[in-house]
Amino acid sequence: MSPRFATTTDALPLHIVEPDGLDGWTDAQPGRAAAWVRASGFTGALGSALMIPGEDGTPVMALAGYGTAAQRARQRFPLAGAIPQLAPGTYRIGTGTLDNPETEALGWLLSAYRFDRYKTATPANRYLVAPDGVDAARIETLAEAEYLTRDLVNTPASDMGPEALELAARDLADRFCASIDVTTGDALLDHNFPLIHAVGRASAQAPRLIDMRWGDAGPKLTLVGKGVCFDTGGLNLKPGASMGLMKKDMGGAANTIGLAQSIMALGLGVQLRLLIPAVENSVSAPSFRPGDVLMSRLGKTAEINNTDAEGRLVLADALALGAEERPDLMLSMATLTGAARVAVGPDLAPFYCDDEPFVQALTEAAAGAADPVWRMPFHVPYEAMIEPDIADLDNAPSGGFAGSITAALFLRRFTEGAARYAHFDIYSWQPAAAPGRAKGGLGQGPRAILGALPKVLGL
Known part of the structure; x- marks a missing residue:
C-alpha cells in the first residue's frame, strides 16, 4: 500500500471548525445545513466530525472539530483524530485554518496505514x-518511508530474520541504483567484525553486516542501524514478558532504512552509507557467555557481563x-535500552x-516534523562505569543506574x-493507537534528522 493524496476534483469540502468559531460558521450556512449542525450537538471538539447531508440525504460537506490550541498541543496530528468519524470518501480542506498544513496532511496519510500481511481486511x-x-x-515520500519502517518492525522474526532484513536492504538498493555488499557468517571473522559474529553465531540464520552506498558527491553521511531481528537475551535469557516485543529489536535498522529511502527519494546531495549489523541473539551451543572477553574491530576488548546487552556490541563493529x-x-539508531x-x-x-x-538544527526540525526528540548527556564522569578490571570496556555495568547514558558512552568509543x-536510543513502537499512529512499529527520529541535514551538512 502506497500512501498517496487524491487527485480528483470531485471531493467533499471538509471545514475545520474550532469551538469558539462554531456559531459564526453555522450562522453563515444555509438554513438546512445550519439546522442540521445545531441539532447534531456538534461542538467542534478535537477529534470530532460531522457529515452534513443535502436534500437527497447524501453528504455535501463535512466538519472536523479542531478543538482549542491547548488541546491541539497535546496531539501530534490533531486533524487525524477526526478521520475515523468521517464517512469513507474523498475530502478537500474547505474553510478554516490548519496550524501546520504539511504536518496535518502527513498525519492524514499515516492514519491510513494498516499492517495487513497476515490478515485480510477491507479498510x-x-x-x-x-x-x-x-x-x-515530499509528504508522500515521508509517509512512504514511515510505512516501510512500520512494516519492517511489525513483521515477526519468523519472516524478518537477518536474511529477510538483508533482502529488504537489497530491494531498497535496487530501487535507487545503490551498491550493496553483505558480509555473512564466518566471513565476518575474516573481515574483522568479531563482535557481530560473536553475537549472531548461535542463530540458525548466519549473522551479517549489510553495507549499502548511494551518491558519489557531497558530504559523507553514514547511518548505522541495530538489526537484532530477535533478542532472546542470549544465555541471560529474558523472561517471557520481556521477550514478547523483541521482534522490534531491529527497529534501529528499520528506522535507518526508512531514513535512507527518504534521502535517496528526495535526491539529497550526500554520499550516503548505510550499515546494518543483522543478527539474532539466540541460545545454542555457540552462544557467547557472561564473563567472556571479546575483541572488537577497533582492537578494544569488551567484558560480557550480560549477554542481553548485545546491541551495543554489534553496533560497535x-x-x-x-x-x-x-x-x-x-548517526546510530537502536532500540538499545529500557533505561531510555x-x-x-x-x-x-x-x-x-x-x-x-x-x-540545534535537529531540535528545530523535530518541532516542525511532528517527530519529537530529547537530548540526553554524554556524561563524562560515567566513563569509569564502562571500564571493568580485566578488559577495556564493560558491556553491562552493574548497579542499574544511567543505563542509556553508559550505553551511549560505550558506542562513542568506536566513533x-x-x-x-x-x-x-529509540523505542520504535506505539503502545496504543493514537491519531496518525497505529499500534505497533513506529518511526522515531528520521523526519527530524531529515529536516536537520540541509542546515548541518550545507545542502
Whole structure:
C-alpha cells in the first residue's frame, strides 16, 4: 500500500471548525445545513466530525472539530483524530485554518496505514486532496518511508530474520541504483567484525553486516542501524514478558532504512552509507557467555557481563567501520535500552550528541516534523562505569543506574574519526493507537534528522 493524496476534483469540502468559531460558521450556512449542525450537538471538539447531508440525504460537506490550541498541543496530528468519524470518501480542506498544513496532511496519510500481511481486511478509506501550498510529493515520500519502517518492525522474526532484513536492504538498493555488499557468517571473522559474529553465531540464520552506498558527491553521511531481528537475551535469557516485543529489536535498522529511502527519494546531495549489523541473539551451543572477553574491530576488548546487552556490541563493529572513512556526520539508531524508556517514555526519541549546531538544527526540525526528540548527556564522569578490571570496556555495568547514558558512552568509543556523531536510543513502537499512529512499529527520529541535514551538512 502506497500512501498517496487524491487527485480528483470531485471531493467533499471538509471545514475545520474550532469551538469558539462554531456559531459564526453555522450562522453563515444555509438554513438546512445550519439546522442540521445545531441539532447534531456538534461542538467542534478535537477529534470530532460531522457529515452534513443535502436534500437527497447524501453528504455535501463535512466538519472536523479542531478543538482549542491547548488541546491541539497535546496531539501530534490533531486533524487525524477526526478521520475515523468521517464517512469513507474523498475530502478537500474547505474553510478554516490548519496550524501546520504539511504536518496535518502527513498525519492524514499515516492514519491510513494498516499492517495487513497476515490478515485480510477491507479498510474504509478516507482520501485527502493535498491542501493548497503543501509539497505533496515530499509528504508522500515521508509517509512512504514511515510505512516501510512500520512494516519492517511489525513483521515477526519468523519472516524478518537477518536474511529477510538483508533482502529488504537489497530491494531498497535496487530501487535507487545503490551498491550493496553483505558480509555473512564466518566471513565476518575474516573481515574483522568479531563482535557481530560473536553475537549472531548461535542463530540458525548466519549473522551479517549489510553495507549499502548511494551518491558519489557531497558530504559523507553514514547511518548505522541495530538489526537484532530477535533478542532472546542470549544465555541471560529474558523472561517471557520481556521477550514478547523483541521482534522490534531491529527497529534501529528499520528506522535507518526508512531514513535512507527518504534521502535517496528526495535526491539529497550526500554520499550516503548505510550499515546494518543483522543478527539474532539466540541460545545454542555457540552462544557467547557472561564473563567472556571479546575483541572488537577497533582492537578494544569488551567484558560480557550480560549477554542481553548485545546491541551495543554489534553496533560497535559497524561504527568502527563507518568511522574509518571519516564521515562528516555519523548517526546510530537502536532500540538499545529500557533505561531510555523509563527516562522519557515511548513518545520521545532520546539522542546523544555533543555537536551544538546539529543539536540545534535537529531540535528545530523535530518541532516542525511532528517527530519529537530529547537530548540526553554524554556524561563524562560515567566513563569509569564502562571500564571493568580485566578488559577495556564493560558491556553491562552493574548497579542499574544511567543505563542509556553508559550505553551511549560505550558506542562513542568506536566513533573516532567521524566529524560529528549522534546516537538515538529509540523505542520504535506505539503502545496504543493514537491519531496518525497505529499500534505497533513506529518511526522515531528520521523526519527530524531529515529536516536537520540541509542546515548541518550545507545542502
